[in-house]
Amino acid sequence: MTAILGISAFYHDSAAALVLDGELVAAAQEERFTRIKHDPAFPSRAVAYCLGEAGLTPGQLDYVAFYDKPLTKFERLLETYLTFAPAGFRSFRLAMPLWLKDKLHMRRTIRHALGDSSRARLVFADHHETHAASAFFPSPFERAAIITLDGVGEWSTTTFGVGEGNRIRLTDHIAFPHSLGLLYSAFTYYCGFKVNSGEYKLMGLAPYGRPVYRDVILQRLIDLKDDGSFWLDMDYFQYCQGLTMTGRRFHDLFGGPPRAPESDLEQRHMDLAASIQAVTEEAVFRIARHAAARTGMRNLVLAGGVALNCVANGWLLREGPFDDIWIQPAAGDAGGALGAALFVWHQLLEKPRPITGRDSQKGSFLGPRFDAEGIAAFLADKPSPGRRFDAEEELVEHVAGLLAEGKVVGWFQGRMEFGPRALGARSILGDPRSPAMQATMNLKIKFRESFRPFAPIILRDRAPEWFDIEPGQESPYMLLVAPVREDRRVPVDPEALRVMADDPDLRRRVNVVRSEIPAVTHVDYSARLQTVDEGRNPRLTRLLEAFDRLTGCPVLVNTSFNVRGEPIVCTPEDAYRCFLATDMDVLVLEDTVLTKDEATRRAGAAAREEYLAQFQLD
CATH class of the missing domain: 3.30.420.40 (ATPase, nucleotide binding domain)
Incomplete structure (x- = not known):
């Protein structure tokens, strides 16, 4: 051994x-x-x-x-x-x-x-060999091209090479300070989000904007070659020598100082997000095209923080040179x-x-698990010990019914996820058909920015009926964005959309019903997709099947079980505290279902402010 x-x-x-x-x-x-x-x-x-x-x-x-x-x-x-x-x-x-x-x-x-x-x-x-190893060795491919993209390791910021059998070999790299990850983080900082955690917020903001600064970025900040190699003009950045990401020339170029965190977002910030997202997608595409030509491989594996950019990943899979892509779920x-x-x-x-x-x-699903007996013991002295189900079929039917009624459900099952995404073990679930669900989850449960989209989970075999992906294609780790199918979209008055495009209140823009599943449809009709199957998550699969039988919809909203600024919950105690302190309606701890009643509301009222104060200021 x-x-x-x-x-x-x-x-x-x-x-x-x-x-x-x-x-x-x-x-x-x-x-x-x-x-x-x-x-x-x-x-x-x-x-x-x-x-x-x-x-x-x-x-x-x-x-x-x-x-x-x-x-x-x-x-x-x-x-x-x-x-x-x-x-x-x-x-x-x-x-x-x-x-x-x-x-x-x-x-x-x-x-x-x-x-x-x-x-x-x-x-x-x-550093980049460990990224490459994390991408290739767990992948389903015998042979594949490897691309790693992040801020910086020792010296490398971008590498590519090949994996064959039990060997990896990185052949090309780009060195610090020239970094696609740090370029994206510079715009994250400039738009008022926290570096190393706010990049996904910038990605979610991008569809509200227009890439009007794309050419300025390509002309002034980054010299991007046809083969994907690039060079940054460091006169615009401060991350080599300062405590901030950007400098005065950067601020002058884009019309002022960085946005103060928590201040109002302007259309300029949305346009900047759209622009750097467009540049990132183009850079990733060129690197991938060059790697495919150099290696002759038909499959690709990705790791590094930039590999968490699921919009770029989805575009690369649809439009790029590779037949299939596998991305390490814990890519950072x-x-x-x-x-x-x-x-x-x-x-x-x-x-x-x-x-x-x-x-x-x-x-x-590589983290801790907690058995039903231990959870029952934990709940024994709580105001409402909940209802324990002996049969899984009864459990999923009951929870599916609650979801169909519009209840928001904390779902705590099996081993905790490894990586930044909740994949159905430590998740908050909701009905995607509800026009109000997106706002409810953001403002009353997650306590986060109202513009941010939620992800759909869907039965793998049913995904092509709802999203523009190929039959048999899967996205088990929520790392690909796909468009909602045209026949699932709802007509929206073009004049109303034109007027709304300049509305500074993003809540009004995001709450427009654009499809049969509005809670998971972003303003550009995209969705960050997770496919679910019996092999990886049997109980969640059966819940989706039960919800489909009730509603005709094999889709649920899935977001991470936490509030803003808090890590995803690990233990039953973490989950219970989050349940009490938020407006979540239902908590499912393995085989036990708790619904919020007067006793739990009273218990939560005292702890709510302390709990939110601990985590909310991210």
């Missing part, structure tokens, strides 16, 4: 993953245990969970693999500060204590965390822990990689 622990830490979204004789046994982000969103600390709780799930002690580990090379990254940091000196001294002064105290001593930190019993060999892998830094462990098993130990026709990610 060979046990390999993968770790990512100290930069963004720390995580741990455990591979046992080549099988991915467990993986989780530290934030889910500490309740600190994107927690960058050493993932001691995630490590403890992974070891416990595998039934191992630290002394039984053979290898510990870290997801990048700290010394090489420190070299890049020093060289960058020296290049821009004396500018950047304040940033240098803040960064150095963190590096000298923790980040340069990862070997010591790992040894200390695992204790004296551990004699595991330590491996420090290249967290997935580096998984990639590092698999890199050791396949690449360094040269172990074979079985191909079954499906990915080996296990639906990304």
Whole structure:
């Protein structure tokens, strides 16, 4: 038996993953245990969970693999500060204590965390190799092109290469400071969102705008070549030497200082979002086209933070040169822990990689689970212990009926998801046919910006009936955007749309009924799609089937089980607190269904303000 622990830490979204004789046994982000969103600390709780799930002690580990090379990254940091000196001294002064105290001593930190019993060999892998390993080794492909795109690793920001059997080989790269991820983050910052977490907000804002700045970006900020290589004009950016992403020339170019967080969005911000999204899609498309020509591969795998741009992914799949694409669900830094462990098993130990026709990610359900008996014990002293169902068929029929009545349901089932998306284990569900559901979930439950769309989950075999995707195509990890089919759309008065296009109140724009499933149809008729099947999530599949029998609609709204600023819930206690503190109607904890009654409302009233104050200010 060979046990390999993968770790990512100290930069963004720390995580741990455990591979046992080549099988991915467990993986989780530290934030889910500490309740600190994107927690960058050493993932001691995630490590403890992974070891416990595998039934191992630290002394039984053979290898510990870290997801990048700290010394090489420190070299890049020093060289960058020296290049821009004396500018950047304040940033240098803040960064150095963190590096000298923790980040340069990862070997010591790992040894200390695992204790004296551990004699595991330590491996420090290249950052983009761990991204590539996380994308290719769990994928369903025997051979594929590999593209990794993120902010920056040690030096690389973009790479491509090939994966064949149990080997990966990266052949080309683009080096810091020229970075597609950091370019997108610069616009995230400029539009008033938080870097490293607000990029998906910018993507959701883009359909409200027009790409009027696209040519300005291509002419002034980025020199994008036909083969996808690019160069950024660093005179417009501050991320090498300052504490902000953009500089004065950037602000002058786009008409003023960055938007203050939480202030009103202007049409200019929507147009900027649309413009950088268009440029990103074009860059990804050119890189993919060049990679296809160079490698001769018909399949593609993707990882890195930019691979979470599901709009670009959907466009690439529909219009690009590859027959099929697989994207690592935990495409950001967290997935580096998984990639590092698999890199050791396949690449360094040269172990074979079985191909079954499906990915080996296990639906990304790799986190903790809680049994029905433990949940019953947890609920025993609560105001309303709920109703426990002995038969799954009765449970899903009951919950489907509540959803059809317009109830918002917290759905807590099985193992927690690994990665940033809720995939039906820690989800909030609703009826997509309701014109009010989008606003209700955003404002009363998620407490977030009203413009942001929700994702549909749909039975995999029924997806082509509702969305423009090919029969047999799947999107199990919510990483592809597809248009709602024309015959499912609802005619909208063109004059009303024209007037509304300039309405600063995005709530009025997003709440226009555009299809038979308005709660998951964005203003451009797109939807961030998740397909569900019996193999990956049997209980959720049966719930969708029950809802379809009741309503004729095999679709539900799916959003992550949390409020704004909070990580996705991990434990029954996390879920119960969120249920009490929000206007959620129903909570399903495994086999037990709780409906909000007077007793639970009274119990929640006292905790509500404290709970929201803890998480809302993201």
